[in-house]
Amino acid sequence: MAIPIILDCDPGTDDAVALLLALASPEVSVLAVTVAGGNVGLDLTLANALALTALAGSRVPVFAGADRPLLGVFTSEPRVHGTDGMGGVVLPKGGAAAPGVAADAIRGILRDAAQPVTLVGIGPATNLALALMTEPAVAANVAQIVLMSGAWGEGNITPAAEFNAWSDPEALAVLVACRRPLVFATLDLTAQALVTPNRIAAWRALGNGRCLRAACDIQANVPPSIRLGLAGSPLHDPCAVAWLIRPALFTSRPGAVQIDLGPGPGRGRTLIDRWGVTKTPPHATILETLDADGFFDLLGHRVALLP
Numbered sequence: 001m002a003i004p005i006i007l008d009c010d011p012g013t014d015d016a017v018a019l020l021l022a023l024a025s026p027e028v029s030v031l032a033v034t035v036a037g038g039n040v041g042l043d044l045t046l047a048n049a050l051a052l053t054a055l056a057g058s059r060v061p062v063f064a065g066a067d068r069p070l071l072g073v074f075t076s077e078p079r080v081h082g083t084d085g086m087g088g089v090v091l092p093k094g095g096a097a098a099p100g101v102a103a104d105a106i107r108g109i110l111r112d113a114a115q116p117v118t119l120v121g122i123g124p125a126t127n128l129a130l131a132l133m134t135e136p137a138v139a140a141n142v143a144q145i146v147l148m149s150g151a152w153g154e155g156n157i158t159p160a161a162e163f164n165a166w167s168d169p170e171a172l173a174v175l176v177a178c179r180r181p182l183v184f185a186t187l188d189l190t191a192q193a194l195v196t197p198n199r200i201a202a203w204r205a206l207g208n209g210r211c212l213r214a215a216c217d218i219q220a221n222v223p224p225s226i227r228l229g230l231a232g233s234p235l236h237d238p239c240a241v242a243w244l245i246r247p248a249l250f251t252s253r254p255g256a257v258q259i260d261l262g263p264g265p266g267r268g269r270t271l272i273d274r275w276g277v278t279k280t281p282p283h284a285t286i287l288e289t290l291d292a293d294g295f296f297d298l299l300g301h302r303v304a305l306l307p
């Protein structure tokens with residue numbers, strides 16, 4: 001049976017592929033797409049999510065959510081994603097957003113769900129945190145929370161912090177505190193998922209549908225990562241979705257996660273204890289290794305199924 005999920009995102013060049021992967025995969029059933037500002041402002045992330053779902057021929061409801069973190073100021077990441085969030089690739093305009101706001105929609109789905117729902121968070125955690133903070137009882141209907149967030153090593157937006165965690169650390173801390181099973185796809189994992197010209201060429205050879213073409217065109221415009229020695233650009237967000245679809249592509253280890261909420265240079269850092277040194281009982285699954293060729297093969301073949 002398909003795993004029911006809510007996909008909370010901020011598209012975003014890698015969110016775009018994650019969204020297409022989820023919509024193309026029978027292992028998951030996307031109940032709603034909820035959107036926050038993140039990689040670019042909410043006006044653009046929402047338009048991008050609507051364009052992508054329309055491109056995929058999906059009627060999944062898309063809800064607008066938070067345009068800023070719980071605390072502090074909004075900061076975008078146009079260096080990686082372009083000023084439009086899609087690496088400059090213009091998609092046909094999508095439909096209208098569903099009425100209401102993301103946190104309400106998440107609470108409503110969880111409240112009414114016949115079976116527990118998996119929350120997949122691939123942007124700043126604000127929408128998911130707002131939903132769980134304002135009606136804590138719905139957490140009982142959360143099967144697990146699968147996040148692209150954090151790092152056990154170096155960050156990408158500061159030396160200490162990964163972009164999603166740093167964008168709203170308080171929201172991430174709410175998720176960590178809610179006592180549901182957590183899964184972390186961190187920067188250390190996604191560094192193994194490098195988009196290269198060869199991998200894009202292999203995708204292009206799989207078909208000529210508009211979704212596959214868009215995924216390739218968008219990824220072709222993401223600059224290779226200086227942090228990773230220009231070996232390619234990490235395809236972060238699809239890792240979280242792919243773990244639900246094909247967990248055998250990954251290895252993992254239990255761990256305990258704390259978030260640095262201080263105001264200093266460590267703000268947003270995820271302190272991930274994989275070795276039990278803090279004696280904190282593990283409450284999260286930390287994804288550690290990825291079969292990258294299998295991952296890119298899965299992504300290409302799935303997105304090629306879409307129009």
Ligand code: BDR
Pocket residue numbers: 012013014015039077080122123148156162163164236237
């Ligand atoms: C995360 O931040 C965003 O730039 C990406 O979409 C991904 O969710 C990687 O740090």
Ligand code: CA
Pocket residue numbers: 009010011012014015038039122123237
């Ligand atoms: Ca993202």
